[in-house]
Amino acid sequence: MRPGRCVIGIDLGGTNIRAALVDERGSVRQRHCLSTGAADGVDAVVSRLVEAARTIVSSSGEEVEAIGIGAPGLVDPSRGVVRIPPNLPGWGEVPLASLIEGALGYPTRVGNDTNMVTLAEWMCGAGRGARHMVCLTLGTGVGGGLVLDSQLYLGARGAAAEIGHMTVEPQGPLCNCGNRGCLESLVGASAIAERARMAIERGEGEEMRRLSGGDHEQLTPEIVARAAECGDEAARRVLYDVGVYLGIALASIVNLLDPEIIVIGGGISHAGDLILEPARAAMEERAMRLEDRHVSVVPAALGDDGGVIGAALFALGDDVDPVQG
């Protein structure tokens, strides 16, 4: 990529559209955020994506070369088609790349949102320099991305890296995907809230109860994490259990893919070592031991910017290299 080139990266979420002007080194020059308004349907959301890009173009004055979009759910990057995204009601197969290209005239690529975060963390974040990297995002959903042999791995139908739907407990809770005991059903935001609620019903979790104002509906992973940081034993136990489930899945991933580093992002990862420490311990206990193998499990480095940075770098395709230290 020529120095000084700029790209627009867009993260299309169920709640917000984040757009950014990103340079060739993955630095964010400008941000714009607006509500997705998913309930208004496909056309309205596409209009807002166009609006977000136009706002960036007109206010930055930079020459924009391309647009990259990260979208939830299954995406076919070769055709730029979004397929039945879970948080966007009414979306079937939507040819998002050509819709945006048609409206704005910039070459546009679309990829899965967690794959975009993965690409960003690998090229200029916590996984920089790795040849084999696994990325997880912990939130309402649990997403994944794989960099194998220095390439984003997409699988036969672009559906690889659904780490949230690896089976961890075959008889575990029913998952949204229809399977039982998926990682997501055990460590996703609603699983954490449910565990916290059960602790409170047992008369534990004084601090969680206080922070949620006694209203179960207000119990979020953030509240559980804050309570745990204040020393709430029940909250710590919830995060510990979640970390162990995560570690069981990580051990299987290590045995299957032998990566150098595992990067954990997403909202719930803010609980940090309260989740990551038990996850590391369970992973190390269960993964095959090799004398010279140490798989790092580290927090993502780019925070909320990962999605837009990755989408921007994805738009540039294969003519960008990982940013060196």
Next chain:
Amino acid sequence: MRPGRCVIGIDLGGTNIRAALVDERGSVRQRHCLSTGAADGVDAVVSRLVEAARTIVSSSGEEVEAIGIGAPGLVDPSRGVVRIPPNLPGWGEVPLASLIEGALGYPTRVGNDTNMVTLAEWMCGAGRGARHMVCLTLGTGVGGGLVLDSQLYLGARGAAAEIGHMTVEPQGPLCNCGNRGCLESLVGASAIAERARMAIERGEGEEMRRLSGGDHEQLTPEIVARAAECGDEAARRVLYDVGVYLGIALASIVNLLDPEIIVIGGGISHAGDLILEPARAAMEERAMRLEDRHVSVVPAALGDDGGVIGAALFALGDDVDPVQG
């Protein structure tokens, strides 16, 4: 590879050494098998490998270009080093490639045995033409191999594809690797024999009892499969349960790697659809559904020759392409 070129492929097992002269299309021209004599130690086994190769060279009269060896356990293919193979007592780190090269003068490459089977099935067996293929071998151990984006995937330390050590039941039986509930601990040969033994102790499995002569020590997966074919309900149940466990692991693999085809080889796979049918059903029930995705689960095509064919093709390195139908 020039037409007519020949390579020696060797499969180093805990019990037998199989060697073969293989041509550039993966056809076996000649075979030689001898006992490994693992108890005699490293030097004796290396001598037998040399002897096996010499026998092939002298009796075939063909010009041999290279030697490829598949060895159990962890192998570092870049250095040709075998590392603590599970069925070869007394082996630490053994520089097998340079030992054989020194004795015979042919360029020699060493890879993990299941990776060799995977390569063979992909290049000229059941997975021919696939871009993304997963291979499992079911036997005393459960091995795996991955072809991702048309390349044998080895991982950061050559330790990828340990599919037998993915966790399927976190609180399941203790595995040889130290973890609990690994696929191998649930579907390996001794797990199958143990399930059969328990059925007989419950007074079931008339045919299994008859075929094993009432001696539990004689209960093998082959006997269970033969009894099941004769209609023994308890034997069928054992294989069904094994198939379901296999299917749970396959669903996780499908969600993680999105392959086109899964090839199942190894001794236990001779039970065929008695295991594969429940495995397919469990996999399809648990893997994320995509309208246009159908992942085939098929038996290996090359049988016992897979190991030597793969080792031979591996010795030729990257200058061979998959054999076209």
